[in-house]
Amino acid sequence: MNVDRITEKLNILADAAKYDVSCASSGSNRKNKDKGLGNASNGICHSYTEDGRCVSLLKILLTNHCIFDCAYCVSRKNNDIKRAAFTVQEVVDLTINFYRRNYIEGLFLSSGIFKDADYTMERLVRVAKKLRTEHNFNGYIHLKSIPGASDELMREAGLYADRLSVNLEMPTEAGLKLLAPDKNRQDMIDPMRFLKNEIIQNKEEKKLFKSTPLFAPAGQSTQVIVGATPESDHQVLQSANYFYKNFNLKRVYYSGYVPILADQRLPALHTAVPMVRENRLYQADWLMRFYGFHVNEIVNDSNPLLDLDIDPKLSWAIRNMHVFPVDINTADLQLILRVPGIGLQSAQKIVGARRFARLGWEQLKKIGVAINRARYFITCNSREFERRDLSGQNIKQFILASSQSKYLKNTQTQLNLF
């Protein structure tokens, strides 16, 4: 093994893959077969980069040679960078040896498009096939579906991979046209629809025959880049919601655009990465998936943008003061989940604990409720509660004034203007 060459390739191809944010290794249920290597179930983050993102998978490109010229992508055809390509065996060896040392949960393999879609997809599938069939590797495998790849290849990919994903890249078709003129949204949607149907069919078969092989047990996900094109949060979340509903996606990832290339169509090179916006989008995404919020409650025509200063749940609450206060000791779980400062776990604990005794502030605090936010929206077993008739704006000011940490950044930059 030529160590220097492998090291160089790894550096180039890991660097090129890092803008894909998905790193989930959960949602699969692959067991260790015949005393082989590995399994995949709940997902583990084995490390965290210095930017605070989790490292769960060996995330690399097979190659960064690419025939496309997408403006936002570091591997675009006309970008003057070092190119490299792994062989199938090299990827297999790296995966196995990293996995045995407990560095990773598995492999996330993507690639630049070389020659054509099928040629590229076939290589990706070959890596997965080799890992599964020759090495009895049962760890997590996430493959990129290459837009335009044939149904046969996609079916084979599903047999070996735990998760498949097609990146939509831009939240809207217009955005894609602008920045990736070579790409076609329909090419991305076709494999997604094909896989969705295959997954449903596989589930049906599994009910009848227990021996039915697994087919992409961790489902599909996608990624959209935010901040490269002028879409509003309303458009981004509407689009995410559409794909959750129509393609049974497990996750939509939002990737704040990192300016790496000078291009007139894109934000200038030293523009800040929209990290707060990205964070708010994820919070909104969680509200849709776990808290029973409809997308239109979070963003709509009159509120097309998420408030960067406060989280979307608080934002919804101060627009809907008529719902509050909520009585913690009697309200439905669904309503308690809508109170700012109360998360999923706290809400469930509250509902469990109140069967024994009525809960007061002290207990709520112990349970994990963020009282400084929740206090404006709830009553509990105490004579103390918010008696002033505060407007939503008042509450927002109070909460911002009393909180520190990440919110402060925004207020400070505003102050600097004067």
Next chain:
Amino acid sequence: MYTLVYDGTFEGLLTAVFEIYERKLEPVKLLKGRWQSSALFEEVIPVVKDEVRASRVLRGLRKKLSAAGVQRLYIAHMADIADEDCNVLGFIRYVFNSEQNIEEDYGNRYVMRLSEILKMVRCEKHRMEAFVRFRKLNDGTFYAGIEPDFNVLPLLIKHFKSRYADQQWMIYDIKRNYGLYYDLHDTQFIEMDFAGSGKPSDVIAAYSEDEGIYQNLWKNYFSSVNIASRKNTKLHVRHIPKRYWKHLTEKF
């Protein structure tokens, strides 16, 4: 005030509970280990582990708690967190003093505390599943040293056994000086004698040939996936507290 001194085992704890009820001791304090000096106005009672008495208490607990509830209590005690025995005891007494199952009564301080302990222990267990870094030795065994905050090694058996079924491995708790060894069939607890050979981490002069290569590749990978323009040290350290760094290949 009565002080009960017991051997630190779960059985010992249950025997102590038996004594407390049998002899109607109140108020009481629990101490682990051997009794040494006695304060002036205290009565110190050494508890001798007794299987019959312990299993009677366990039967009582099973009647009032779900199976998962008993398991949680066991884990909370086994984690061996300093000065938590009074809370564990408080929980047990609350179980016996209540008519109904009180597992979800989070308004009660003992129930809440037990849930907090469990949360900390689970978190530590999960961290170990993530932060164990095996090093391949000459004989093909994969070795990892750990120093977890709580005693979580027994909780790791299931995960590592089902994942690394085709390689011999050993995870050694350097703090508590015992380890877990898997020989391709079963796991067993072992104790190594490091006398004369320095720290346990030094013993491993016997790395296999390609071990260094993969450690370097991993370090390279780790720095390549970082996005410098998104640097967030606070978040980084919150996810990987510094006390774990010395055993993480990518951080030392």
